[in-house]
Amino acid sequence: MSDKTTQPDQLPSTGQPSSTSASPVSSGAESNPEAKVAIEIKDFDAFYGDFQAIRNINLNIPEKTVTAFIGPSGCGKSTLLKWINRMNDIVPSAHAKGSIRIGDLQILDRQTDVVDLRRRIGMVFQKPNPFPKSIFDNVAFGPRLHFRIDRNDLAELVEWSLRKAAVWDEVKDRLHKSALGLSGGQQQRLCIARAIAAGPEILLMDEPCSALDPGSTSRVEDLIYELREQYAIVMVTHNMQQATRCSDRTAFFFKGEVVEEGPTEQLFTNPKEKKTEEYVTGKFG
């Protein structure tokens, strides 16, 4: 247990983060401009083979904040997201220049230990992708990879993660049943619990609600909004209402560049750039 220094602090089940009733109010007002930087992106270019998917992006992603990436398809927002935890390593033609840092860690460095990097940066995917294992084993997957942890601590960690992901009440009686029996929305919250259980500081979410029905979407959105108290969250979304509902800051991407970045409310109501205004008012996209 000594190596669990980066675990979320209130590990034992202190209380349930379930507030599914109250929908989060419009968010921009609550963003804190003095928040510390969680991810610093500087002069970043990314390529697939010869194609340049991202041009010279400079962006700071603050701690304990939900940052939404919006923009039309193919604008590079998912590519940037996948570079933050080096998921693009799997893509043979992908390469990048510039710098992405979390703390002192230079992510793009060849020597960077991607195993530990991905533990520190959790990822939630577009389609819920629970492993065909029990609910418990899904959540325990990350901890078992990274920590030497005894049974009781593991069980506690699993419960804590499931509570944190607001899915505990629905699964507590069927922890050892297959995760594939859950509904899509439950599966996605399970995947969030699975990401949290590895003890990350940052959560990356790639259109986390695009495969969910409206009811499940609003539950996952509530959850994302609550999780920002503990994590820096970066969320790619195609849904502008979703960005206004649950993000503090928004970055608008267009053709591989960040056109504008700022507090969500301001970006949507009073954008500085013409292109942003055209996009958020639905003139294209």
Add this chain to the structure above:
Amino acid sequence: MTSNSANATETPSFESFHRRNPTVSKISQTLVMTALVGCGLFSLAITIGIIVMLATQSIGFFYNEEVAVNFWQFLTDSRWTIGQTQGVPRYGILPLVSGTLRITGIAMLISLPIGLTCAIYLAEYASPRVRSILKPVLEILAGIPTVVLGFFAIKFITPWLLQPLGDFKTFNAGSAGIAVGILCLPLVTSLAEDALRSVPNSLREGAYGLGSTRLEVTLKVVVPAALSGIISAFLLALSRAIGETMVVALAAGSTPTLTGDPRVPSQTMTGFIVETFQSESIEPDSIGYYSMYAVAAVLFLFTFSITLIGQLIRMRYREVYN
């Protein structure tokens, strides 16, 4: 077609078109339906026909004028002497079963671990280039006639591989088992590879995203997710090995032995049927004639129960991804 483009802007006069005759499509529908049902019934009829043949003929083994074989003796006696002329005839099928199990066991010991490892390599590790070379090689191996593998076992595996290791006879269960294992290898590899490749990539991404190494992704996520397909591959290989005839008829010898020793000759159920069928002394309605059917029925029960187990396992472990 340029001449048409001028008219393409006007709404076509649909009323003037000649309607297709609905009776024609109804008749063709019926014909296709009949053909489909017919083909389905055909395979069903063949299966039933074979079962009926095996059942009625093997009853002759237990009820006939010459020697009615005691059913209990058939299942438990430790010797099988049909085809041998001297001594009191003994009709215990255990030595033949033992031969089949020994050779099948050795074949599985060879083909399952190697086949699964190859499949994992091909599906998860090999670059597309390497795979494009290895897959055809595997197919060539699958295409080798079993008779060639049979004398490969006698001429190569026995003298060069096994005899330096111990007192292996010229015909022995070991070399036949290894040859049958080689025979099953491409089958296990390609079916298990299919199972591994059908695991959705989203699961691999999920595992990578949690900080798994490639080995962890493979062993902790992909292989368990493909388990039902892998087990199916194993069971199919098992059926194939139990039913394999040519290799064992050539390389395993023709002496039924009830033992676990891979060094001595051993006759399998299939080997016995081939040998009896070919021997000229077999007359219709003789005990030897009926014995073939009795052995074939036992063989059928073996493969049938494996198929059944396979179905049960598939139902139990099948994962439905959405």
